[in-house]
Amino acid sequence: MTHPLRLSHTLSLDGARAFMEACLDPASDPGAVGQALLDLNGRPFRGTELTAFAQVLRGHAVAFPAARPSLDTCGTGGDARQGVHTANLSTLSALALAHLGVDVVKHGSRSASSLCGSADLLxxxxxxxxxxxxxxxxxxDRNHFVFLFAPRFHPVLARMVPIRRALGVPTVFNMLGPLLNPARPAYQVLGVAREEWVLPVAEALAALGLERALVVHGTTASGAGMDEASLEGATLLQPVREGRLLPALRFTPEEAGVRGGLEPAAAGSLEACVDLARGLAGGLGHPDYSRRVAEEVALQAALGLALVRDRDLAWLGALVAEVRASLEEGLPLPSLLSLAA
Known part of the structure; x- marks a missing residue:
């Protein structure tokens, strides 16, 4: 019988489930697990395999009951903009959406490669x-926002931390994290840093039963990949609806109604990321308010609004304007984060 950590050219659903269970098994040799993950990196990721891996990990997770359909906004990380660090846009857009009345269950962890993961920022x-x-x-229920700290809900993944750290490169777990929200949200905006990841991730979301989802991949002015919609270049969207993939779409910043000519808002430390977030929370009159960050957040959040309200791209400009106006008034972070409770 073939060892479950030894990869064949294509893993069946059962084979992929056995592979993931073997990765998690404390009896498996860490070196063999690490090599298997590197071997998996050496070939294209497949939607069926991501689905099976996610099903195994979801089965080990601590569940979170959400009374109403909710939204998650997240990204795989791996942004290819060389040496450029910005605010955590998926987290800020999640807060902006909650302020607009969307139920958001944000699932995330500390940063593995960037300066500011969602947990670090919050x-x-x-x-x-x-x-x-x-x-x-x-x-x-009260604030339309909750953050689920991934290590609390996925204790089985603690075994993988030293293995992934020793490898020092992204693995399939970077792609799986966004598929593992324990609230099982009905809607999801999921950014991927590489265009070749769009299709397999969308296939996994379809198989995992989301009502509607958008897989998002942006490009900079120079053509580098981003795990978010772009203010500089084209953005690719892969819509998912009730178990099937709809035709993919591309749009430019101009078509999305975003403002041009904005300077990048770089952040070289966690503290700088926090300052950008607090500036956004303070609204247009705050000294740390960044129009660039506000516009980026407005674009990401507009995609979430389009998804929840079931609107097509023709509405995107109006939705960007709606979020922008809300941001200019400021975000009530203390209440959104239950600091006033």
Missing amino acids: EALGLDLARPLPLLEADL
Whole structure:
């Protein structure tokens, strides 16, 4: 019998499930697991395999009950803009959407490669990552926003931390993280840094039963990949609806109604990322308010609004304008993050 960590050219659903279970098994040799992950990196990722891997990991997760259909905004990381660090746009757009009344269950962790992961940013803004589960449920009901700190809901993945750290390169787990929200949201905006990841991730989302989703891949003015919609170049969207993939779409910043000529808002430290977030929270009159960050957040959040409201791209410009106007008034971070509770 073939060892489950030894890869064949194509893994069946059962073979892929066995592979992931072997990765998680404490009896498996860490070196063999690491080599298997490197071998997996050496070939294209497949939607059926991502689906099977996610099903295994979801089966080990601590569930989070969400009373109403919710949205998650997230990215795979791996942004290819050389040496450029910006605010955590998926987290800021999640907060902007919650302020607009969308139920957002944000699932994330600390940064593995960037300066500012979602947990890093929210903790620095005052969120208690160890907030008890009953209070998390109340947060979503009261504030339309809750953050699920991934290590609390996926304890089985603790085994993978030293293995992934020793490898020092992205693995399939970077792609799987966004597929593992324990609330099982009905809607998801999921950014991927490489165009070749768009199709397999979309196939996995379709198989995992989301009502509607958008897989997003942007490009900079120089053509580098981004795991978010772009203010500089074209953005590719792959819509998913009730188990099937719809035709892919591309749009330019001009078609999305975003403002041109904005300077990049770089952040060279976690503290700088926090300053950008606080400036955004303070609204247009705050000294740290960045029009660039506000426009980037407005674009990402507009895609979430389009998804939840079931609007097509013809509405994108109007949705960007709606979010922009809300951001100019400021985000009430203390209430959104339950700091006033």
